[in-house]
Amino acid sequence: MPEITEDETFRHVDWYAEELADRQFVRCVFQDVDLTEAVSRGASFTGCTFGGVSFNASRHTDSAFVRCVFRRCNLFEAEFTGCKLVGSTFDQCELRPLRVAGGDWSFVALPGADLRGAHFADVRMREVDLTGANLTGATMTRVDLSAAQLHAVRFTRADLRGSDLTALDPTAVERAGAVIDAEQAIVLAQGLGFEIR
Missing domain, CATH: 2.160.20.80 (E3 ubiquitin-protein ligase SopA)
Incomplete structure (x- = not known):
């Protein structure tokens, strides 16, 4: 035991x-x-x-x-x-360069976190709070970000391919140089009101 x-x-x-x-x-x-x-x-x-x-x-x-x-x-x-790490909270923590592979980080609170260069892959992060977080140059591939709080997140040069971005408002984040795949581009375009034909 x-x-x-x-x-x-x-x-x-x-x-x-x-x-x-x-x-x-x-x-x-x-x-x-x-x-x-x-x-x-x-x-x-x-x-x-x-x-x-x-x-x-x-x-x-x-x-x-x-x-x-x-x-x-x-x-x-x-x-x-x-x-x-479901339901855990990070406050004023040094998180660089954090590496996360797999697992469940749903409902985790990371508001304002400095996650530059962090690496998240195949992680469940439903309803995670990333408000104002800095993910510049981070890798977030195949991450479930459904219903996540993403307002004012810095995704500059981040790799977001394969992740669920249905909660992302591209007008409310910094996104220059961020990488997404074609399927995600369609989701984001539809979220902005475009019709895909």
Whole structure:
């Protein structure tokens, strides 16, 4: 059985390169914890709060961070593969260059986030809040952005091919040099009221 930890507070703990394996944390607080180069596989964090935590170069596979709050955390070169972050919030976090492959990031709050050069592929991000986020030069391929909040997002030179852009108002974002495919172009044209014949 996985080890389950509930309602605990961890302060100034050094978990550098820690193997979190399939541990489970519920309603725990992590304050100024060093998770640099930590590795998790099948770990679960539910309703946890991370403050000033270093996730630098950490690797997370098939893990869950559900309804968690990340405040002033550093995720430099962090990687999430097949992870579930549904309902989590990122506030004043360093997110570059984040890499996300697969998984479910629906209902995640990333307003104003600096995601320049970030890489998202095959991710479910339904109803994600990216209001005012900077995705300049980012890759967001085959991402489900249905019902996402995308007002004032900077998509300059971003690769958006294969993603669901039905929630995107091209007049309300910065889009110079952004790359889309032909099918997406039709969707966006129709959204602007053009008839495709």
